Amino acid sequence: MIEFREVSKTYEGSDSPVVNDLSFEIPEGEICVLVGPSGCGKTTSMRMVNRLIEPTNGEILIDGEPNTAMSGTELRRKIGYAIQQIGLFPHRTIAENVGTVPGLLDWQKKRVTDRTDSLLELVGLDPGQYRDRYPVELSGGQQQRVGVARAMAADPPIMLMDEPFGAVDPITRDRLQDEFLNIQKDIRKTIVFVTHDIDEAIKMGDKIAILEEGGVLAQYDTPENILAHPNSDFVSSFVGADRVLKRLSLLKVGDMDLDPPNGYGDSLPSLYEQMSLKDALSEMIGAGEDRGVVYAGAATTSGEKRGSLTIDSIRKLSHRAEVENLTGNDA
Amino acid sequence: MRSLALQAQPLIDWAWISANLSDEIWPAVVGHIFLCSLSIGIALVISLPVGVLVARYRKAYAPVVFFTGFLFSIPSLAFFAILVAVPAIGIGFRAVIIALVAYSLLVLIRNVVTGIDSVPPETIDAARGMGLTPSQILFRVELPLALPVIVAGIRIAVVTVIGIATIGAYIDGGGIGELIFNGISRGFFTQVIVGAVLATALAVIADLLLLAMERYLRPWARAGRA
Numbered sequence: 001m002i003e004f005r006e007v008s009k010t011y012e013g014s015d016s017p018v019v020n021d022l023s024f025e026i027p028e029g030e031i032c033v034l035v036g037p038s039g040c041g042k043t044t045s046m047r048m049v050n051r052l053i054e055p056t057n058g059e060i061l062i063d064g065e066p067n068t069a070m071s072g073t074e075l076r077r078k079i080g081y082a083i084q085q086i087g088l089f090p091h092r093t094i095a096e097n098v099g100t101v102p103g104l105l106d107w108q109k110k111r112v113t114d115r116t117d118s119l120l121e122l123v124g125l126d127p128g129q130y131r132d133r134y135p136v137e138l139s140g141g142q143q144q145r146v147g148v149a150r151a152m153a154a155d156p157p158i159m160l161m162d163e164p165f166g167a168v169d170p171i172t173r174d175r176l177q178d179e180f181l182n183i184q185k186d187i188r189k190t191i192v193f194v195t196h197d198i199d200e201a202i203k204m205g206d207k208i209a210i211l212e213e214g215g216v217l218a219q220y221d222t223p224e225n226i227l228a229h230p231n232s233d234f235v236s237s238f239v240g241a242d243r244v245l246k247r248l249s250l251l252k253v254g255d256m257d258l259d260p261p262n263g264y265g266d267s268l269p270s271l272y273e274q275m276s277l278k279d280a281l282s283e284m285i286g287a288g289e290d291r292g293v294v295y296a297g298a299a300t301t302s303g304e305k306r307g308s309l310t311i312d313s314i315r316k317l318s319h320r321a322e323v324e325n326l327t328g329n330d331a
Numbered sequence: 332m333r334s335l336a337l338q339a340q341p342l343i344d345w346a347w348i349s350a351n352l353s354d355e356i357w358p359a360v361v362g363h364i365f366l367c368s369l370s371i372g373i374a375l376v377i378s379l380p381v382g383v384l385v386a387r388y389r390k391a392y393a394p395v396v397f398f399t400g401f402l403f404s405i406p407s408l409a410f411f412a413i414l415v416a417v418p419a420i421g422i423g424f425r426a427v428i429i430a431l432v433a434y435s436l437l438v439l440i441r442n443v444v445t446g447i448d449s450v451p452p453e454t455i456d457a458a459r460g461m462g463l464t465p466s467q468i469l470f471r472v473e474l475p476l477a478l479p480v481i482v483a484g485i486r487i488a489v490v491t492v493i494g495i496a497t498i499g500a501y502i503d504g505g506g507i508g509e510l511i512f513n514g515i516s517r518g519f520f521t522q523v524i525v526g527a528v529l530a531t532a533l534a535v536i537a538d539l540l541l542l543a544m545e546r547y548l549r550p551w552a553r554a555g556r557a
Contacts (some may be wrong), residue, residue: 052460077462087457091551099348101461134551150461152399 002026007058009044018044019215029188035195036062041215046160050079080151084166086143090133094146095131101154119149141172162194192318195330210235211296224250226320244318258307260304264293272296277314284311345523363506367492370431374439378534382443411502427504435488442484446477479549486541493534529556
């Protein structure tokens with residue numbers, strides 16, 4: 001668990017703080033995304049966790065202990081670190097790059113090699129093929145995979161990731177995000193994830209901390225709650241006018257109360273339990289129907305028929321959230 | 332009389348070369364290599380720490396470059412003359428070494444700084460973020476990445492020093508210059524030509540060797556081109 005306690009940072013020679021009285025908790029095993037416009041202090045906040053930057057006021061606790069309890073370098077060896085520019089060592093092979101922190105921690109050579117190989121496999125790079133290559137021989141996406149593998153090398157309970165998928169094209173980014181979420185299901189790290197992209201925040205975050213310029217915490221909540229109940233004009237404009245649709249992309253068809261399947265024919269569009277409501281809505285509108293048939297699973301009609309779903313039920317769900325919003329009912 | 336002798340002799344007297352190969356020519360080459368490697372060695376011992384410090388404390392960079400640049404700009408014969416006039420130094424080997432070291436400092440220090448500057452900032456940031464100490468960052472990241480640029484500086488310094496050391500023979504520094512000066516004073520072409528060819532060959536060979544080393548020290552760049 002990471003806890004920010006009234007943390008502020010003002011750089012020398014500046015009057016206004018870049019991070020202003022930040023207090024929030026990141027529960028163990030969750031991804032907390034710090035998101036906001038440039039100048040909101042999100043990267044500064046992240047870099048104060050492993051003390052690459054020291055706060056002017058306040059403190060950061062890790063598992064209840066102030067992060068100043070040990071030396072900065074000792075602390076940093078226990079916290080994974082991945083950045084947008086990756087920063088692989090150009091003069092070291094992929095294996096040597098990944099094995100950096102284990103090497104600093106004096107692991108035995110065999111253990112480092114085994115760990116390196118299994119991490120490369122985990123991030124989808126064949127160790128036999130890539131172990132002895134230099135970073136310059138890899139594509140941008142492959143380098144980012146190595147950067148993430150390197151951050152995980154010593155199996156740190158906490159990881160800091162500053163736009164770790166920022167330097168690649170959107171398609172590769174999407175794939176890297178999916179793969180990383182898949183990995184995270186197993187490793188359950190406590191992750192501080194920085195991005196300026198609200199869509200990435202919604203996709204990656206268990207919790208999202210939206211920061212305003214001047215480093216003020218505007219809202220801290222789950223993506224769903226932030227989309228359903230933005231607590232200020234700043235937040236609702238930051239998440240975008242399409243926040244209702246964004247929220248639908250977080251909800252699954254399987255989460256809805258379905259109508260009985262009986263009687264609805266094959267002429268209706270096929271929906272799947274694993275499909276997002278946004279995609280389901282798109283299918284129904286595209287087919288010109290206001291109802292779809294829901295099948296079990298993710299993408300084939302070979303699954304069992306589970307029921308049917310109407311556009312109207314989606315509309316009601318979205319509208320209910322908006323009404324709660326207007327009446328200030330934070331259900 | 333002298334001009335007659337000049338006209339009469341052959342351009343290259345092969346018999347003299349084979350007769351004096353082991354007792355005059357070879358020792359001159361060895362002496363020259365010794366002079367140059369010793370002065371480059373001393374210059375490196377000074378330049379590496381100074382370069383690293385100056386790369387950190389940027390304010391010192393301009394004065395250091397100004398001073399070493401001043402040393403570099405002194406004409407070599409004038410430099411030797413000044414050193415010879417200093418009682419503690421005097422004529423000979425020591426004055427030559429001091430001058431050669433002084434001439435190497437500018438290019439060596441400048442290349443150490445350029446080399447360290449060429450290390451990508453994100454690489455340093457990642458190194459810090461993973462918990463490398465400042466000295467680990469220097470020795471495991473900055474210097475290895477700067478090494479090819481430093482070696483490029485050594486190349487230039489070595490070629491410069493091999494040339495200037497030849498003049499050092501004028502104040503009894505020894506080396507290949509001795510062949511040339513002796514040949515001139517005796518009016519003996521062969522000796523002059525042998526000296527000139529050897530000095531040139533030495534400079535070219537040293538340059539090529541260091542170029543090969545520069546390449547060798549950058550296996551990651553080779554991999555990138557492949």
